[in-house]
Amino acid sequence: MTQTLMPDVNRAGCPSRVILEHVTSRWGVLVLAALLERSYRFSELRRHVDGVSEKMLAQTLQALERDGFVLRDAQPVIPPRVDYSLTPLGEEAANLVAGLARWVEHKVPDVQAARAAYDGTKV
Amino acid sequence: MTQTLMPDVNRAGCPSRVILEHVTSRWGVLVLAALLERSYRFSELRRHVDGVSEKMLAQTLQALERDGFVLRDAQPVIPPRVDYSLTPLGEEAANLVAGLARWVEHKVPDVQAARAAYDGTKV
């Protein structure tokens, strides 16, 4: 039996690392945070998460769906309609990353001040 | 006067996005989480965060230092000794990302079950 107990993000090759990277990926964070408010259709999400390409959005959603964070509901209508929402597991993840995102938004001035100080002493 | 109020991670070009990317970067997360426990020397950190290269560790630490999350204490001794620790701001960030990392470690089995189910229906 292989080592399945005690996942550790500090160990290279630990499955937890890949999951963490999905959740903290550039677009993964923003998608999860968006879906925390409400469910979105593909193109809605694409407009909401400014700058994401179709390709990356599809890729991000697939990874999150496969990991059990996102639920994909494709209705067999014409034109097609696909709704994305969070699973209970995804909601937990989304709360954590959305908390981080909101904290960052709130601390932008502090970071900019730190950068100004850093750049000042380093020139 | 330019738009400095209401940072929004959903808007491309918003400074909050770059900060968020530093904090959620592949190695940024692990470095912040490590420094939450205690301060580390460069090579200690390199061993602790398994798999990180010298280059990426240096680059990550510089970004985090410039953003005001990490404090770099270089003692003028031979051989050189440099200690890295968290600023108060960095401690807040680290608590959030470490919380996320611990949550992921805890949920590894759930994700693996979700993947098995997903891969099962998709083949």
Next chain:
DNA sequence: CGGTATCCTTTACGATACTG
């Protein structure tokens, strides 16, 4: 509408060698 396929560019990253 909600994607996929293809191509191409850019960035990330790692390995190695070197320096104060």
Next chain:
DNA sequence: CAGTATCGTAAAGGATACCG
């Protein structure tokens, strides 16, 4: 020890075109 510099590869990502 704590980096920097250089190089090469691999992966990320964007643009466009196309399909069910």
